[in-house]
Amino acid sequence: FNHLDxxxxxxxxxxxxxxxxSGRMDKLLALLRYWLLADPNSSNWFYNQxxxxxxxxxIALLMGDHLPADIRPGIMEIVSRGSLEQPPKExxxxxxxxxxxxxxxxxLIWGAGVTMYHxxxxxxxxxxxxxxxWAETALAYEEEGIQEDGAFRQHGPRWxxxxxxRSFLREMLxxxxxxxxxxxxxxxxxxxxxxxxxxxxxxxxxxxxxx
Numbered sequence: 001f002n003h004l005d006x007x008x009x010x011x012x013x014x015x016x017x018x019x020x021x022s023g024r025m026d027k028l029l030a031l032l033r034y035w036l037l038a039d040p041n042s043s044n045w046f047y048n049q050x051x052x053x054x055x056x057x058x059i060a061l062l063m064g065d066h067l068p069a070d071i072r073p074g075i076m077e078i079v080s081r082g083s084l085e086q087p088p089k090e091x092x093x094x095x096x097x098x099x100x101x102x103x104x105x106x107x108l109i110w111g112a113g114v115t116m117y118h119x120x121x122x123x124x125x126x127x128x129x130x131x132x133x134w135a136e137t138a139l140a141y142e143e144e145g146i147q148e149d150g151a152f153r154q155h156g157p158r159w160x161x162x163x164x165x166r167s168f169l170r171e172m173l174x175x176x177x178x179x180x181x182x183x184x185x186x187x188x189x190x191x192x193x194x195x196x197x198x199x200x201x202x203x204x205x206x207x208x209x210x211x
Contacts, residue, residue: 001040001047004055007031011062019066029068032059036074045097050110053082057117076121082114084134085127101134104144105154106164109135109171138168166206 007028010018018024042048057079060067067075080087084100100111115131118124138145144153145168152165184191195203 001042001051001055003031004035004052004059008055008058008062011059015062019063025066029071032071032075036071036078039078039094041094043095045095046107048094049082049097049100050107050114053079053114054110054117057114057121060121061117072121076118079114079118079121082111083118083127084111084115084130085118104142105138105152106145106168106171107154108138108145109168112138113171169206 018028056075060072060075060079077087077091081092081094082100086092086099100108100115103111112131112135115134116128119128119131141148144156146152152168154164182191192203192205
């Protein structure tokens with residue numbers, strides 16, 4: 001599944017140049033056709049319902065009109081596995097956890113993102129609006145996700161402000177990527193004091209409870 005991560009990154013970095021290179025495009029399309037033919041299944045449901053659909057949706061949108069018609073249906077099928085608009089049960093042959101509407105926290109946000117990709121590829125305005133409304137529910141205080149004290153929980157009562165919490169912030173607030181960040185490592189006690197000395201009035205701390 002890391003192959004799709006790399007392909008997505010290549011398309012982001014080199015899109016126009018890649019599309020103009022027929023030799024590389026032939027290899028890219030051969031890779032996609034092989035993936036759709038093999039349709040690899042992971043024993044970890046995350047890759048089948050979130051990881052792979054997420055990457056495939058992004059790849060299809062990044063390729064735009066450069067995506068051949070014979071590849072598009074297969075990609076749409078994979079993207080739908082992580083969408084609110086799921087494939088029929090008879091087509092679910094991969095390791096499956098549960099319907100996306102039952103996901104919470106970071107998984108919910110990832111699922112909403114996949115649904116948005118699906119809606120854009122289908123040009124389905126209603127599905128897009130549904131995905132946005134679904135994403136908004138992640139901001140409510142629930143057993144998992146953001147807590148009233150600012151912590152983040154996933155997998156029940158586990159504090160997960162670092163891993164899943166960080167992913168949640170990246171998906172919900174992509175503009176945070178442009179805000180200056182400082183890694184404080186083990187100096188968690190000194191960092192807020194130094195921030196105050198520098199005149200900072202507010203800080204957002206993202207990290208594991210172990211720190």
